[in-house]
Amino acid sequence: MPGPIQSLSRAAAIMRLLAGGERRLGLSEVATALDLAKGTAHGILRTLQQEGFVEQDPESGKYQLGAELLRLGQSYLDVHELRARALVWADDLARAAGETVYLGVLHQRGVLIVHHVFRPDDTRQVLEVGSMQPLHSTALGKVLLAYDPVARGELGEEPLESYTSRTLTGLADVDTEAALTRERGWADAVEETWEGVASIGALIQDRRRNPVGAVCISGPVERVCEDGFVRPSLVASVRSAARAISRDLGAGRF
Amino acid sequence: MPGPIQSLSRAAAIMRLLAGGERRLGLSEVATALDLAKGTAHGILRTLQQEGFVEQDPESGKYQLGAELLRLGQSYLDVHELRARALVWADDLARAAGETVYLGVLHQRGVLIVHHVFRPDDTRQVLEVGSMQPLHSTALGKVLLAYDPVARGELGEEPLESYTSRTLTGLADVDTEAALTRERGWADAVEETWEGVASIGALIQDRRRNPVGAVCISGPVERVCEDGFVRPSLVASVRSAARAISRDLGAGRF
DNA sequence: CACTGCGGTCGACAATGTCGACCGCCTGTC
DNA sequence: GACAGGCGGTCGACATTGTCGACCGCAGTG
Numbered sequence: 001m002p003g004p005i006q007s008l009s010r011a012a013a014i015m016r017l018l019a020g021g022e023r024r025l026g027l028s029e030v031a032t033a034l035d036l037a038k039g040t041a042h043g044i045l046r047t048l049q050q051e052g053f054v055e056q057d058p059e060s061g062k063y064q065l066g067a068e069l070l071r072l073g074q075s076y077l078d079v080h081e082l083r084a085r086a087l088v089w090a091d092d093l094a095r096a097a098g099e100t101v102y103l104g105v106l107h108q109r110g111v112l113i114v115h116h117v118f119r120p121d122d123t124r125q126v127l128e129v130g131s132m133q134p135l136h137s138t139a140l141g142k143v144l145l146a147y148d149p150v151a152r153g154e155l156g157e158e159p160l161e162s163y164t165s166r167t168l169t170g171l172a173d174v175d176t177e178a179a180l181t182r183e184r185g186w187a188d189a190v191e192e193t194w195e196g197v198a199s200i201g202a203l204i205q206d207r208r209r210n211p212v213g214a215v216c217i218s219g220p221v222e223r224v225c226e227d228g229f230v231r232p233s234l235v236a237s238v239r240s241a242a243r244a245i246s247r248d249l250g251a252g253r254f
Numbered sequence: 255m256p257g258p259i260q261s262l263s264r265a266a267a268i269m270r271l272l273a274g275g276e277r278r279l280g281l282s283e284v285a286t287a288l289d290l291a292k293g294t295a296h297g298i299l300r301t302l303q304q305e306g307f308v309e310q311d312p313e314s315g316k317y318q319l320g321a322e323l324l325r326l327g328q329s330y331l332d333v334h335e336l337r338a339r340a341l342v343w344a345d346d347l348a349r350a351a352g353e354t355v356y357l358g359v360l361h362q363r364g365v366l367i368v369h370h371v372f373r374p375d376d377t378r379q380v381l382e383v384g385s386m387q388p389l390h391s392t393a394l395g396k397v398l399l400a401y402d403p404v405a406r407g408e409l410g411e412e413p414l415e416s417y418t419s420r421t422l423t424g425l426a427d428v429d430t431e432a433a434l435t436r437e438r439g440w441a442d443a444v445e446e447t448w449e450g451v452a453s454i455g456a457l458i459q460d461r462r463r464n465p466v467g468a469v470c471i472s473g474p475v476e477r478v479c480e481d482g483f484v485r486p487s488l489v490a491s492v493r494s495a496a497r498a499i500s501r502d503l504g505a506g507r508f
Numbered sequence: 509c510a511c512t513g514c515g516g517t518c519g520a521c522a523a524t525g526t527c528g529a530c531c532g533c534c535t536g537t538c
Numbered sequence: 539g540a541c542a543g544g545c546g547g548t549c550g551a552c553a554t555t556g557t558c559g560a561c562c563g564c565a566g567t568g
Contacts, residue, residue, distance in 0.1 A: 004300065004301040004304055005261050005265075005297055005298060005525065006523090006524070006525085006556080006557090007259050007261050007262055007524085007557090008261055008262065008265055008298065008301040008302065009301060009305065011259075011262055012305040012307065012322075015326055019325070019326050019329035019330075022333070023333075024333075026514070026515075027514080027515055027516080028514070028515080036557090036558095037557065037558045037559065038515085038516085038558090038559085039516085039517080039518085039558060039559075039560095040556075042516065042517085043258075043259055043556070043557080044259060044262065044556095046258065046516095047258040047263060048262065050258055050263075051262070051263065051266035052362065053266065061514075061516090062515095064330075064333050065326060065329055065330040065333065066330065067359065067366050067368075068266075068361070068362075069323060069326045069329075069330050070330050070366065070383070070384045071273070071327075071366060071384055071385075071386065072269055072273050072319060072323045072327065073323045073324040073325075073326065073327025073328065073384055074327065074383070074384025074385055075272075075273035075274075075319055075323075076273075076318075076319040076320065076323050076324050077324065077384075079277075079278075079318050079319065107325065108306065108322075112321050112324065112325060114321075114324070121375075127381065127383075129324070129328070129381075130324045130325055130327055130328025131328055132325065257555090259555085259556065260525080260526090260555065260556085261524095261525065261526090261555085261556085280546075281545080281546055281547080282544080282545065282546080290526090290527095291526065291528065292527090292546085292547085293526070293527060293528075293529095293547085293548080293549085294525075294527070296546075296547065296548085297526080298525095300547095315545075315546055315547095316546095
């Protein structure tokens, strides 16, 4: 494969940098962070700004991400086949389980949330579509680790981050967990990322049985678990929703 | 201003093209649509794919937008100051008015929705954050046209699209409407974009009184209007919410 | 009032992206 | 089943194009 286009890779790096840092960044900060000449960074930023991918605060002259990204991100969701097929099933699952439902796909080193159904009739909740969750400490992530060889590869070398006292941080532990997941066909994560939160997830596959994503329900431990284990009835609901979506994607016809 | 970076502009054009067309596009389609050599288009697409901005269907080889855009779009929302400040007020407005609330900013030739509060306790609704609305036939758009000189400039030359029999398509009509909006301090749009839907909007300004966006409520004509006019009580609610958000942004302190 | 930092510009240079011919593959067709 | 036509993808020569670092004007600061 021939080399990537330098200016494009740099532009992408700049946008990721702007996405990462909480606050707006100045031209010099960007240039030094990515080890670019100021002139070069400026040229790229100017173009990105013209295209709407980056905005400049007229007061401070600092840069932040632009509105065009939001619009394009929305277009991504519109075309997303998995999401489109799963909309109805996710809704049903949320109603049946009475808990929040997430739909996620593997992206880079984590799970990208592409759909989110709020827990029925409850308090204010923030939409998490577009945010990322860790692979090794969430139900969605564990499912993808178990079935998607790419996901396992992404974990790679570095030590896993610990979020609570129950987070599994050893690679061996994660592999054991993946084996268990494959064996029983679903994964759970009880207070491994957020205290008090438990989730149950299952795999979604396409017509050629490739893993394409995962569904999960997520809620307070007290409701999701019983006697220290996740409630079997909820597991059944999640698995049947996952099967339904997979079937809808064409996994059933052959 | 020195010239923009060619490869970046082209990459942006490709992404917009992919966002526009409903279905996935092949390499040759992209190349001919933008009048590029196939090799050139391929180089850009390859880089975009590597960075996650574009994905390729392994079966057909065709291209579509990638997940990274969703993630970056979310980051845009996270940093967005107007949106952050408006969250609570929008919620209150939705509850008080009993209708859907939108928060929009000017983007290109339209209004980009950056926040959306569902109508309280009602049927299934789809989140419209990230989608665009026309300038000349929505309450949000009219507000921006009235107060933002850039918005008026964007309308420019071409004839305005008509969506219903009540859409104002003449530039003169739009200017009259803008003058009216400035005079009374709010805008409405009754069945001008969607049959049966009416909306009421007001301006949000920053600490230096620059227009930065608009809020509106939107709902069925039967509930929003009374005797052929929008209900004064709803107008009052929207205007007070807009003032509250503006104050929160610092417009009040001087 | 120098000084230091900022965002932004400029012009020379060569690295870099671009182009169009070419390749192998698949699909449909006669 | 041979052929044609389309596809996505590659390659290497060429010069266009992006890059670099010195420079500019301005704001804030001691």
